[in-house]
Amino acid sequence: MSDLNLEDIKQLHISYLFQNYGREEVCFDHGQGEFLFDIGNCRYLDFVAGIAVNALGHNHPAVVEAVTRQAPRLIHTSNLYYIKEQAELGEAIASIAPWPLAVSLFVNSGAEANEGALKLACKGTGRARFLAAKNSFHGRTSVALSATGQPKYQSGFEPLLSRAFDFIEYGNVEQLKSSVTSETAALILEPIQGEGGIIVPSQEFMRTARDITTDKGAMLIVDEVQTGLCRTGRWFGFEHFGIVPDIITLAKALGGGYPIGAIVSSMEISKTFTPGSHGTTFGGNPLGCAVAKAVLSTMKKEKLAERANLKGEEWMAKLRSITRESAMVKEVRGRGLMIGVEMEGERANEFKAYAFQRKQLVNVAGGRTVRLVPPLIMGDQSMTALNESMKSFLTRPHPETKTL
Numbered sequence: 001m002s003d004l005n006l007e008d009i010k011q012l013h014i015s016y017l018f019q020n021y022g023r024e025e026v027c028f029d030h031g032q033g034e035f036l037f038d039i040g041n042c043r044y045l046d047f048v049a050g051i052a053v054n055a056l057g058h059n060h061p062a063v064v065e066a067v068t069r070q071a072p073r074l075i076h077t078s079n080l081y082y083i084k085e086q087a088e089l090g091e092a093i094a095s096i097a098p099w100p101l102a103v104s105l106f107v108n109s110g111a112e113a114n115e116g117a118l119k120l121a122c123k124g125t126g127r128a129r130f131l132a133a134k135n136s137f138h139g140r141t142s143v144a145l146s147a148t149g150q151p152k153y154q155s156g157f158e159p160l161l162s163r164a165f166d167f168i169e170y171g172n173v174e175q176l177k178s179s180v181t182s183e184t185a186a187l188i189l190e191p192i193q194g195e196g197g198i199i200v201p202s203q204e205f206m207r208t209a210r211d212i213t214t215d216k217g218a219m220l221i222v223d224e225v226q227t228g229l230c231r232t233g234r235w236f237g238f239e240h241f242g243i244v245p246d247i248i249t250l251a252k253a254l255g256g257g258y259p260i261g262a263i264v265s266s267m268e269i270s271k272t273f274t275p276g277s278h279g280t281t282f283g284g285n286p287l288g289c290a291v292a293k294a295v296l297s298t299m300k301k302e303k304l305a306e307r308a309n310l311k312g313e314e315w316m317a318k319l320r321s322i323t324r325e326s327a328m329v330k331e332v333r334g335r336g337l338m339i340g341v342e343m344e345g346e347r348a349n350e351f352k353a354y355a356f357q358r359k360q361l362v363n364v365a366g367g368r369t370v371r372l373v374p375p376l377i378m379g380d381q382s383m384t385a386l387n388e389s390m391k392s393f394l395t396r397p398h399p400e401t402k403t404l
C-alpha cells in the first residue's frame with residue numbers, strides 16, 4: 001500500500017509535471033499477468049497492456065529474470081564499444097523475420113525507429129519525397145509526426161514539419177498506384193492502423209504497396225510498432241499480406257515494458273548508414289537488449305503468435321455475436337489480439353467509462369473505436385468478463401432509448 005493517496009499524487013503531478021496527458025482516475029502500484037493493482041490494492045483487468053506494450057503481461061518471470069540478471073552486471077556502456085547483448089538480439093530478430101530482413105539498428109522508441117527508417121530511405125534512395133496514409137500514426141518526433149496523417153497531432157507544429165510528405169487514403173488502391181513516383185523515397189504504412197481505430201487494409205492494398213514501390217525504386221517501410229511481435233497472430237503484421245517490406249520498425253512489445261525500438265532492413269540497405277550517419281546514446285544498451293532477447297524467446301516458447309491468432313478469432317466471434325443486434329455497434333474488426341469495436345457517437349467513450357467502473361481498462365482509438373490490445377497471455381475468463389461488460393452496457397437503458 002502506498003503512503004500517498006491518489007489526491008496527493010495528483011497534486012504532485014499538477015505541481016511538477018507538464019499537463020500534456022489526459023489521465024484516468026487511477027494510479028497503479030503493481031501488476032501480475034493481465035491484472036493491475038492500484039495503490040489501494042484494488043484489482044483491474046488490463047485490456048490496454050500499456051498500449052500494446054506488455055505483451056507478456058505484467059511481472060512475467062522471464063522479463064523479471066532478465067532485468068535482475070543483467071542490471072547488476074551492466075546497464076549501459078556506449079555504442080562506442082561492442083555490445084554482446086545487442087549482437088545476440090540482432091541475431092534473434094533475424095531468426096524470426098523473413099529474409100532479407102536480417103540486420104537491426106536499436107533505438108529507444110517507436111517514433112525514433114520511424115525517424116531513423118525515413119532517414120535511411122532518404123539516404124538510401126537519394127530521394128526526398130515521402131508518401132504516408134491519412135489517419136496514420138507514426139510518432140511525435142518531427143519527421144515521424146510529418147508522416148502522421150492526422151491534423152489533430154500536427155496542429156500547432158506545422159512550421160517545423162516537413163513538406164516532403166504526401167498522403168493517400170488508407171485502402172485506396174488507385175490513389176496508391178498514381179501517387180508513388182520515381183521521386184518517392186519511401187511509402188510508410190501500418191499493416192493495421194492502430195491509433196486510427198484498428199483499420200485493417202485489404203490484401204490488394206498492401207500487395208499493391210509492395211509492387212508499386214518496387215516498380216518505382218522506392219522503399220516500403222512497414223511500421224510494426226503496434227502490430228509487431230505476435231500481436232496480430234503472426235510475428236509481424238505484414239505477414240498476413242504475403243509481402244516483405246524493405247524496412248520495418250519495431251518498439252512497444254519488444255522490451256516487454258523496457259523502452260527499446262528497432263529499425264530492421266536487409267544487409268544491403270543497412271549499409272546506407274556508415275559510422276556517423278545515425279546513432280543514439282542509449283539505443284541498444286545491454287539491459288534493454290537482454291530484456292528484449294528474453295521477450296522474444298518467451299514469445300517463441302509460449303507460441304504467442306499462434307495463441308493470439310486462436311484467441312483473437314474466438315473472441316472476435318463472441319464479440320460479434322454479442323453486438324450483432326445492437327444499433328450502438330458498427331463493427332467488430334481486427335487481427336489476433338488487436339481488436340476494435342467501433343461504436344456510434346460517444347458510445348465508445350461511454351463504454352470505456354463503464355468498463356472502468358467495473359475495474360476493466362480499455363481505451364478508445366480513432367475517436368469511436370474501443371481498442372482491445374491485452375497481454376497475449378490473457379486467459380479466457382478475462383475475455384469473458386469484458387464480453388459481459390459489453391453485453392450489459394448494450395442492454396442497459398441509455399438516455400436516448402428510455403421510453404417517455
Ligand SMILES: Cc1ncc(COP(=O)(O)O)c(C=O)c1O
Pocket residue numbers: 051109110111112114137138139140190194195223224225226227251252
Ligand atoms: C504504429 C505506431 N508507430 C509509432 C508509434 C510511436 O511510438 P512511440 O510512442 O514509442 O514513440 C506508435 C505509438 O502508438 C504507433 O502505434
